[in-house]
Amino acid sequence: xxxxxxxxxxxxxxxxxxxxxxxxxxxxxxxxxxxxxxxxxxxxxxxxxxxxxxxxxxxxxxxxxxxxxxxxxxxxxxxxxxxxxxxxxxxxxxxxxxxxxxxx
Amino acid sequence: xxxxxxxxxxxxxxxxxxxxxxxxxxxxxxxxxxxxxxxxxxxxxxxxxxxxxxxxxxxxxxxxxxxxxxxxxxxxxxxxxxxxxxxxxxxxxxxxxxxxxxxxxxxxxxxxxxxxxxxxxxxxxxxxxxxxxxxxxxxxxxxxxxxxxxxxxxxxxxxxxxxxxxxxxxxxxxxxxxxxxxxxxxxxxxxxxxxxxxxxxxxxxxxxxxxxxxxxxxxxxxxxxxxxxxxxxxxxxxxxxxxxxxxxxxxxxxxxxxxxxxxxxxxxxxxxxxxxxxxxxxxxxxxxxxxxxxxxxxxxxxxxxxxxxxxxxxxxxxxxxxxxxxxxxxxxxxxxxxxxxxxxxxxxxxxxxxxxxxxxxxxxxxxxxxxxxxxxxxxxxxxxxxxxxxxxxxxxxxxxxxxxxxxxxxxxxxxxxxxxxxxxxxxxxxxxxxxxxxxxxxxxxxxxxxxxxxxxxxxxxxxxxx
Numbered sequence: 340x341x342x343x344x345x346x347x348x349x350x351x352x353x354x355x356x357x358x359x360x361x362x363x364x365x366x367x368x369x370x371x372x373x374x375x376x377x378x379x380x381x382x383x384x385x386x387x388x389x390x391x392x393x394x395x396x397x398x399x400x401x402x403x404x405x406x407x408x409x410x411x412x413x414x415x416x417x418x419x420x421x422x423x424x425x426x427x428x429x430x431x432x433x434x435x436x437x438x439x440x441x442x443x
Numbered sequence: 444x445x446x447x448x449x450x451x452x453x454x455x456x457x458x459x460x461x462x463x464x465x466x467x468x469x470x471x472x473x474x475x476x477x478x479x480x481x482x483x484x485x486x487x488x489x490x491x492x493x494x495x496x497x498x499x500x501x502x503x504x505x506x507x508x509x510x511x512x513x514x515x516x517x518x519x520x521x522x523x524x525x526x527x528x529x530x531x532x533x534x535x536x537x538x539x540x541x542x543x544x545x546x547x548x549x550x551x552x553x554x555x556x557x558x559x560x561x562x563x564x565x566x567x568x569x570x571x572x573x574x575x576x577x578x579x580x581x582x583x584x585x586x587x588x589x590x591x592x593x594x595x596x597x598x599x600x601x602x603x604x605x606x607x608x609x610x611x612x613x614x615x616x617x618x619x620x621x622x623x624x625x626x627x628x629x630x631x632x633x634x635x636x637x638x639x640x641x642x643x644x645x646x647x648x649x650x651x652x653x654x655x656x657x658x659x660x661x662x663x664x665x666x667x668x669x670x671x672x673x674x675x676x677x678x679x680x681x682x683x684x685x686x687x688x689x690x691x692x693x694x695x696x697x698x699x700x701x702x703x704x705x706x707x708x709x710x711x712x713x714x715x716x717x718x719x720x721x722x723x724x725x726x727x728x729x730x731x732x733x734x735x736x737x738x739x740x741x742x743x744x745x746x747x748x749x750x751x752x753x754x755x756x757x758x759x760x761x762x763x764x765x766x767x768x769x770x771x772x773x774x775x776x777x778x779x780x781x782x783x784x785x786x787x788x789x790x791x792x793x794x795x796x797x798x799x800x801x802x803x804x805x806x807x808x809x810x811x812x813x814x815x816x817x818x819x820x821x822x823x824x825x826x827x828x829x830x831x832x833x834x835x836x837x838x839x840x841x842x843x844x845x846x847x848x849x850x851x852x853x854x855x856x857x858x859x860x861x862x863x864x865x866x867x868x869x870x871x872x873x874x875x876x877x878x879x880x881x882x883x884x885x886x887x888x889x890x891x892x893x894x895x896x897x898x899x900x901x902x903x904x905x906x907x908x909x
Contacts, residue, residue, distance in 0.1 A: 344681070345568055345678075348677075348678060348681065348683070348686055351683060351686055351687060351690075352674060352677075352678075352686050352687075352689075352690050353690075355457070355686065355687045355689075355690030355691055356690045356693065356694045357694075358461055358690075358691065359461075359464070359690055359691040359692075359693070359694035359695055360694045360698065362461060362464045362465050362691070363464060363691075363694060363695040363698045363699075364698060365465070365468045366464065366467045366468055367467070367468060367469060367470070368702075368790075368792070368798075368799060368802070368817050369470075369790075369799060369802035369806075369812055369815060369817075370467045370470065370473060370799060370802070371699060371702075371797075371798035371799030371802070372528055372532075372797060372798060372799035372800060372802065372803040373467060373473065373799070373803070374464070374467050374695065374699070374798075374799070375532050375662065375663070375666055375696075375699070375797065375798065375799075376528070376531075376532055376535070377463060377464070377467070377476075377477060377480055378464070378666060378670065378691070378692040378695045378696065379532060379535045379536060379539065379666065379669065379692075380480060380484070381460045381463060381480055381483070381484065381688050381691070381692065382539050382669050382670055382673045382688055382689065382692045383484070383538075383539060383542070384456065384460075384483075384484060384487050384673065384684050384685055384688045385539060385542050385543055385546060385672075385673050385676055385685065386487070386488060386491070386542075387453075387487055387488070387490075387491040387680070387682055387684060387685060388542075388543075388546035388549075388550070388676050388679075388680050388682070388685065389542060389545070389546055390488070390491040390492060390495060390505070391491065391495055391546075391550075391556060391557055391680065392545070392546055392549035392550065392553075392556075392557075393501055393504070393505045393508070394495040394496060394497060394498060394501050394502075394505070394556075395549065395553045395556030395557070401500070402500065402501070402504070403552075403553065404549075404552055405549040405550075405552045405553040405556070406501060406504070406549075408545045408546070408548055408549040408552075409505075409545070409546075409549050410504050410505065410507075410508040411508070411545055412541075412542040412545040412546050412549070413505060413508040413509055413512065414508040414509075414511050414512040414515075415512065415538040415539075415541055415542040415545070416512065416538070416539075416542045417508065417509045417510075417511070417512025417513045417515075417516060418512040418513075418515045418516040418519070418535075418538055419512075419516065419535050419538050419539060419542075420484055420512075420513075420516065421512065421513045421514075421515075421516030421517045421520065422515070422516030422517070422519045422520045422531075422535060423516070423520075423535060424477060424480060424481050424484070424520075425516065425517060425520035425521065426519070426520040426523060426528075426531065427477050427480075428474070428477055429520060429521070430525070430528075430803055430806070431470070431473045431474050431477055432474075433525075433803070433806040433807050433809075434470040434473065434806050434812055435470075435474075
């Protein structure tokens with residue numbers, strides 16, 4: 340019997356939760372705010388869905404309701420992507436300081 | 444682009460995002476991490492565009508949408524003051540939530556373009572995933588809007604509770620689950636929109652009873668939700684990058700919520716059910732109405748005390764953020780260091796309105812991060828320290844958390860400032876902190892209260908340090 344592709348996606352999902360668990364515990368507490376802004380930025384990868392929505396019309400059928408939703412979603416995701424990564428960058432620049440990392 | 448190739452590239456995006464989070468394990472590697480994150484995002488966008496059929500009209504609109512969003516995001520990122528980070532993050536979460544809802548609605552109306560079946564005949568697995576994604580997205584959206592408004596001061600930061608609130612929430616929760624189940628047999632538009640409306644409503648209702656100082660938990664929780672929403676959409680679209688990212692963000696937010704709850708010694712449920720100190724603390728507040736004398740000091744006294752100390756620990760709290768006192772504070776510390784005073788900073792896990800809030804503000808003021816310590820790393824040092832300078836913090840220093848089992852904050856880990864030889868409290872008034880508990884430290888002999896705005900007081904102290 341063939342395995343449903345859903346099972347593969349579920350496996351990726353579960354394993355990623357564990358990766359996230361261990362990676363996030365190793366984040367130094369002083370960087371928790373940048374962690375939030377960067378996770379916010381990467382969750383805007385939802386833009387891949389927005390892109391599909393933006394181009395979902397059939398040839399010659401003009402701009403559909405789904406397309407409009409897609410464009411709005413692209414705008415929202417873009418605010419997040421640019422805003423999220425840039426503000427993270429801005430914060431991390433401020434941590435550019437002398438010596439080695441503090442003893443955790 | 445072939446589906447296999449794009450899947451592999453989406454997997455690489457996921458890996459780059461993992462590296463982005465990994466980079467944050469130390470400040471040195473963090474900037475590299477952010478670069479990985481940006482690379483992953485660019486890759487994901489390029490692959491998506493190459494995987495769809497491009498129609499010229501749509502492309503124009505797409506580029507316009509992307510540019511508008513990019514410009515707005517860029518302006519926000521450069522203009523936003525660091526003290527406003529909590530509301531910025533809350534605002535950004537709401538955008539992720541709304542984007543998830545819009546994508547799901549779009550997929551509901553044109554499932555053929557997403558490869559999910561045809562309108563109102565979407566594959567069973569996909570409609571469940573879509574229902575989950577749209578529901579969590581909607582909760583994230585309204586919940587984050589409320590959090591944003593509370594943090595921005597557009598609505599009262601105090602908990603808003605009404606009778607039957609929990610029953611209403613429970614009812615809505617059951618309704619949402621049933622509606623998702625019902626979508627399997629009936630994919631009508633009414634059911635789909637009812638699901639969205641119920642979810643928007645519950646997002647709103649969950650956050651309004653939660654008060655200001657619980658915001659670190661709320662923001663982390665919404666961070667987590669935005670991740671799960673993305674993962675839900677990822678399952679619907681069968682997209683690996685979204686699934687991996689959703690799982691990473693979801694677990695990241697969950698861990699931060701856990702750390703914040705532990706920092707307050709409260710259970711997650713307790714925070715969510717809301718109203719910290721709505722009943723238990725009012726009694727303890729009334730108990731202590733009799734006026735006890737406090738020692739009232741001024742900037743000159745404070746400057747004198749600290750100049751002659753050999754070591755000082757600074758304990759910043761939300762009040763420092765409100766007053767934007769971090770730069771003045773840094774100036775004060777520089778002066779103290781010139782006088783050979785050893786200075787370090789002690790950060791409580793829930794100081795401020797979001798995880799790591801104080802650290803970012805101190806970093807903004809160019810405080811080297813190796814002078815900034817977390818609670819566990821510095822708590823033993825208070826006993827050997829001459830002066831604790833508590834600026835805009837209160838509950839996190841209250842020894843009642845260790846002594847009075849009846850207190851609402853009993854069991855919360857606190858910074859042991861009471862062990863210092865003397866304690867300086869910069870506060871605007873005698874009012875109790877967020878938990879509504881009187882701080883017995885205020886009445887001790889070795890405590891000097893400095894009633895003023897945190898920034899003005901610190902600036903005055905700087906003058907007297909010359």
